[in-house]
Amino acid sequence: MTQLLTSTNKVSYRALTPELELMGQVNVTTETEFDNAKFTCRDVRVHYGSLEALHGIDMNIQDNGVTALIGPSGCGKSSFLRVFNRMNDTITGARVSGEVLMDGQDIYSNDIDPVLLRARVGMVFQKPNPFPKSIYDNVAYGPRIHGLAETRVELDGIVETSLRKGGLWEEVKDRLDDPGTGLSGGQQQRLVIARAIAVDPEVILMDEPASALDPIATAKLEVLIDELKENYCIVIVTHSMAQAARISQKTAFFHMGDLVEYGETAKIFSNPEDKRTQDYITGRTG
Amino acid sequence: MGNYTASIIALIAIVTALAYFYGRRVARKRLAVFTGNGTGKRFHSQPNYHGLFLGGSAAFTALVIFAAGMFVNAQPGDGAAIPPHLVAMAIALSAVAVTLMNTRLIRSDFRARRYVEFFINSALLLCSVIAVLTTLGIVLSLLFESLRFFEQVSIFEFLTGLQWSPQTALREDQAGQSGSFGAIPIFAGTFLVMAVAIFVAAPIGLMIAIYLSEYATKRTRGIVKPAIEILAGVPTVVYGFFALLTVGPTVRAFAESLGFAVPTQSAIAAGSVMGIMIIPFISSLSDDVINAVPQTLRDGSYALGATKSETMTKVVFAGALPGIIGALLLAVSRAIGETMIVVMAAGRAANLTGNPFEAVTTVTVQIVALLTGDQEFDSPKTLAAFALGLVLFVITLVLNVIALLVVRKYRERYE
Numbered sequence: 001m002t003q004l005l006t007s008t009n010k011v012s013y014r015a016l017t018p019e020l021e022l023m024g025q026v027n028v029t030t031e032t033e034f035d036n037a038k039f040t041c042r043d044v045r046v047h048y049g050s051l052e053a054l055h056g057i058d059m060n061i062q063d064n065g066v067t068a069l070i071g072p073s074g075c076g077k078s079s080f081l082r083v084f085n086r087m088n089d090t091i092t093g094a095r096v097s098g099e100v101l102m103d104g105q106d107i108y109s110n111d112i113d114p115v116l117l118r119a120r121v122g123m124v125f126q127k128p129n130p131f132p133k134s135i136y137d138n139v140a141y142g143p144r145i146h147g148l149a150e151t152r153v154e155l156d157g158i159v160e161t162s163l164r165k166g167g168l169w170e171e172v173k174d175r176l177d178d179p180g181t182g183l184s185g186g187q188q189q190r191l192v193i194a195r196a197i198a199v200d201p202e203v204i205l206m207d208e209p210a211s212a213l214d215p216i217a218t219a220k221l222e223v224l225i226d227e228l229k230e231n232y233c234i235v236i237v238t239h240s241m242a243q244a245a246r247i248s249q250k251t252a253f254f255h256m257g258d259l260v261e262y263g264e265t266a267k268i269f270s271n272p273e274d275k276r277t278q279d280y281i282t283g284r285t286g
Numbered sequence: 287m288g289n290y291t292a293s294i295i296a297l298i299a300i301v302t303a304l305a306y307f308y309g310r311r312v313a314r315k316r317l318a319v320f321t322g323n324g325t326g327k328r329f330h331s332q333p334n335y336h337g338l339f340l341g342g343s344a345a346f347t348a349l350v351i352f353a354a355g356m357f358v359n360a361q362p363g364d365g366a367a368i369p370p371h372l373v374a375m376a377i378a379l380s381a382v383a384v385t386l387m388n389t390r391l392i393r394s395d396f397r398a399r400r401y402v403e404f405f406i407n408s409a410l411l412l413c414s415v416i417a418v419l420t421t422l423g424i425v426l427s428l429l430f431e432s433l434r435f436f437e438q439v440s441i442f443e444f445l446t447g448l449q450w451s452p453q454t455a456l457r458e459d460q461a462g463q464s465g466s467f468g469a470i471p472i473f474a475g476t477f478l479v480m481a482v483a484i485f486v487a488a489p490i491g492l493m494i495a496i497y498l499s500e501y502a503t504k505r506t507r508g509i510v511k512p513a514i515e516i517l518a519g520v521p522t523v524v525y526g527f528f529a530l531l532t533v534g535p536t537v538r539a540f541a542e543s544l545g546f547a548v549p550t551q552s553a554i555a556a557g558s559v560m561g562i563m564i565i566p567f568i569s570s571l572s573d574d575v576i577n578a579v580p581q582t583l584r585d586g587s588y589a590l591g592a593t594k595s596e597t598m599t600k601v602v603f604a605g606a607l608p609g610i611i612g613a614l615l616l617a618v619s620r621a622i623g624e625t626m627i628v629v630m631a632a633g634r635a636a637n638l639t640g641n642p643f644e645a646v647t648t649v650t651v652q653i654v655a656l657l658t659g660d661q662e663f664d665s666p667k668t669l670a671a672f673a674l675g676l677v678l679f680v681i682t683l684v685l686n687v688i689a690l691l692v693v694r695k696y697r698e699r700y701e
Contacts, residue, residue, distance in 0.1 A: 090588055119591030129582040132605045141600065142590040192586065199590055 038063040038203060038233040039084060044098035046079045046088060053079045055257045056098065061250075066225060066234045068244035068265065071254035072280065077237045080254065081205050084235065085121035086114040102203075119146055121203040122196030127212050128188030130180035130195075135172050138180040138191055139163060142199035158198055166194025167224045186217025190224060197228075204228065206236040210243065222247050241281055245269050253277045290370045294352055297374055301381040302345040308385060309340030313392050320394055329394035339398040340388050342405055344381040351377050428679060431672035438666045439467045444673060446470065450636035450647075452656060452667045467670055469677070471638040475553065475646030476622060479632055482557025482642050483564060483621045488614060490561075491568025495610075498569070499576040500598055511573070518566040522626040529559035529631035541643060549633065554642040556632035560624055564617045571616065575609025575693075576602060608692050615689035619682040625650040649678045 039061040046054040054076045061067050061084075069077040079088065086107065088094040100107050107117055119142070130138050139159045142148075149155035159176070163169040168190045172183070180191055189209055196204055206225075210218040225247050228234060238244050244251055245265060252262040253274070261268060261277045272278045313336035317329045355373040392398075436444070447468015494514060498507050534555035541548035579602050587597040603610075633645030634655055647655075656671040 085589060087585065087589060090585070115591050115593055117591075118589055123585075123589035125582055125585060125589075127582055129580070129586040131583060131586065131601050141587075141592075145590070145592050145596050145600070195586075196590065 036063045037061065038102065040099075040101040040104075041083070042099040042101075044080070044083055044096065044100060046076070046083065047095040047097075048091070049093045053257055054083075057259045059252060059259055059262060061233065061235055063233045064229060064231070065250065066229045066236060066248040067250045067252065068248035069235065069237045069252050069254060070239075070241065070244050070280070071260075073239075075254040076257040077252075077254045078207055081207055081235060081237050084203065084205055085118045085123055087118075087123065089114055119199050120201050121205060122199065122201035123205040124189070124192055124196060124207065124209045126208040128185055128192055130183070130188050130191050132179065132181055134177045135163075135180045135183070135191060136176040139195050139198050142195060146199055148199065162194040162198040163191075165197050165228070166190045167220065167227075168194055184217070186213050186220060189213060189217070189221060193224065193228075201232070203233045203235070206234065208237050208239060211239060218243070241269070253280065255280070293370075294374060294377070297377055298345060298348040298352065301348055301378060302341045305344035305381065305385045306337040306341030308337075309389070309392065310334055310337030312389055313337065313398075316392055317394060330397050331399035335398040335402050336392050336396070338402045340385050342402065343384050343388050347380050347384045348377045351380055425679070428672055428676045431669055432676045434664070435666060435669035435673045438669070443467060444469050444670075448638055450652075452652075452670055465666060467666065469649075469674065471636040472647055472649055472652050472674070473677075474638055474640075475632070475636070476648040476650075478553045478640065478642060478646055479557040479560065479628055479648055480618060480621045482554055483560040484614070484618060486558050486561025487564045487568055487617060491565045491613075491617075492572055492610065494565070494569040495572035495576055496598060496603075498573050500594070500602070511570075514569055515566050517562065518570075520563070522563065522624065523630075525559050525563050526626040526630035529555050529627055533559055534631055537643070546643070548643045549645045551631055551633035551645045552643055553632060553646045556628045556630075557642065559631065560621055560627050563624070563627065564621055567617045567620060568613050571613035572606070572610050575606045575613065578609070579605040608695060612689040612693035615685050615692070619685035619689070622685075623650065623678065623682050625654065629654050649674050653678075 037060040039059075041057055041059045041061075044054060044057040044059075045052060057080060069081060071077050082088045083096055083100055084102075084107075086096075088096050096108060102117075102121075106112070131141060133141070136159055139162050140149075140155055143155060143158050149158055160169060160173075163172065168187060171187060172178075172191075180188065183191060189212075193204070193209075210221050213221065222243065225234060225236070229249075236244075236248065248265045250263065251265040251268040253260045253268065253272075253276070255276050261272060261274045268277065269281060272281060310333045313331075313333035317333060320329045352373065355368050355376075359367045444467050447466060448470050449466040449468045450471050451466050494510075498511055502510065530551070534550040534552065537552060537555050538548045538550050583601055583605055584597055587601045592600070628648045628651050632648060632651060634647050634651060635645050636647050636652075637644055639646060653671045653674050656667055656674075661668045
């Protein structure tokens with residue numbers, strides 16, 4: 001797979017900022033201050049036809065951690081999430097303007113192929129969407145289309161590793177040939193995460209991944225997200241305040257297409273600066 | 287006679303209308319004391335239901351007398367027909383009598399509405415029963431006539447024999463063939479023509495469906511889809527002479543230029559035109575099932591870095607496959623039952639061959655051949671048509687049932 005940026009560049013990023021990474025969770029930063037930014041957004045606007053859904057967002061997303069996007073329905077948080085893997089391209093009439101840098105490179109420039117970008121930026125949707133194939137074939141789908149495995153043995157390895165990382169291996173290892181659609185909702189969502197992991201992405205975007213799950217499946221999913229953040233940059237849209245507080249390190253509050261407040265999760269939930277954020281978090285609006 | 291029937295029907299309509307208006311009027315008068323008097327006492331049915339009850343009773347009585355008169359007149363023999371004016375008088379008198387009798391029933395607690403609702407319910411039920419009984423009758427008639435055929439020709443010979451020449455001597459003294467009824471060449475011919483048709487229609491129909499549902503813009507789709515569905519509206523006889531006069535000679539000329547002798551009537555001429563005919567069935571049904579594949583599956587594939595064609599072939603097509611198979615089966619059953627194209631373009635010789643460039647015959651062609659012209663209706667030759675019809679019916683029924691089951695199972699999966 002073609003990497004947009006050489007891996008040495010990425011390593012140097014991390015080498016320069018080890019202490020910041022360690023301190024990431026306690027260090028109070030404003031939106032532009034941290035150095036381990038995976039994405040840098042400048043004046044990002046999303047239009048659907050003549051309607052502007054996002055009004056110029058400036059925001060950085062940290063690498064190796066969970067960033068939660070919260071806000072009332074229709075505030076633009078899902079549109080913003082779909083900016084990072086250019087999924088807005090698949091919607092007719094949708095247009096994105098502004099600058100989005102991933103590891104310093106503009107992902108909306110002409111020499112970026114959205115197909116290759118999406119292999120680096122995986123996505124998990126609101127409703128579990130396993131393909132009508134076996135569990136094995138679901139996970140092997142991405143590696144097959146991107147030619148990640150030369151042999152069957154290699155592919156078997158990728159499938160096992162991905163299912164292990166997705167926290168599903170122990171539950172399905174004896175029935176890999178069963179249809180993926182036959183799993184429970186929570187298992188399906190973890191299968192979809194394993195499917196995304198199988199193409200070895202750097203970022204995983206999650207659009208309300210727990211909204212269709214029961215509390216037990218949600219708890220398992222949150223444990224999984226907590227493990228994944230060690231190796232991936234995770235951006236999650238959620239309607240659950242408690243979930244955002246539990247799993248994220250940074251939280252961004254969106255309202256009417258604007259980024260109202262962005263910072264450490266602990267600070268947003270204990271001491272929000274903007275009244276709108278406070279009203280939303282305490283349940284007065286929404 | 288036509289004049290007589292028309293006048294009687296007009297008379298029935300008139301007495302019905304009069305009874306209705308009379309009943310409504312009487313009901314209004316008798317029930318008026320209950321409206322707005324504040325006593326809290328109510329009446330059961332609105333006046334127009336009383337009217338409908340009276341009108342319906344009068345109409346029913348009149349129709350019974352009319353039918354009885356028709357029945358008596360239709361009896362052969364004595365020739366003493368009941369004169370029309372007597373029938374008309376009987377109808378008018380009985381309608382008046384029934385109406386006056388029913389008028390006594392109009393009271394606040396008379397449940398006219400219930401009776402009217404019951405009558406409407408029964409009438410609707412009767413209509414559906416007629417459709418079901420007709421189907422049942424056709425099936426039973428096929429079955430019994432086939433049984434008569436199998437008394438003369440063994441079912442084993444019919445289903446496994448390789449020789450089909452149904453010509454038998456019409457009279458005892460006539461020299462002629464004994465007739466042999468081995469239907470295998472006919473089934474083989476039917477299958478061959480159908481295979482050619484599916485070979486033409488399945489790829490083209492599926493490509494059209496994929497293009498329309500995944501690639502075409504809204505505008506293009508709005509033009510192309512109705513245009514293709516026009517194909518389904520072309521009368522099959524037009525396809526038939528198209529196959530006979532255009533496709534057949536073209537195939538023959540092409541084969542001759544390569545040094546082969548091919549008859550004008552051939553399986554390939556009939557089958558390819560039949561394939562064109564069933565394209566809209568396949569494309570339209572497949573388009574529906576492809577559209578029914580949820581958008582979330584496509585999004586999931588795109589989000590993994592799949593291209594449009596990868597998403598189409600590996601995810602959408604796999605998801606829609608059961609529905610597409612259902613569409614193909616429906617198209618096949620349609621192709622098997624198709625008559626006009628094969629009568630004109632496939633030929634009548636019962637050749638047992640797998641070569642599509644030869645003339646073959648099909649079940650439907652043979653049924654036409656057996657029943658056209660002067661026939662005895664109890665000879666094995668004629669009865670063979672019923673046996674062929676029964677086999678055809680069973681095959682298409684089974685195909686339709688399988689197709690519907692497959693499509694239904696598929697529908698449930700995404701609910």
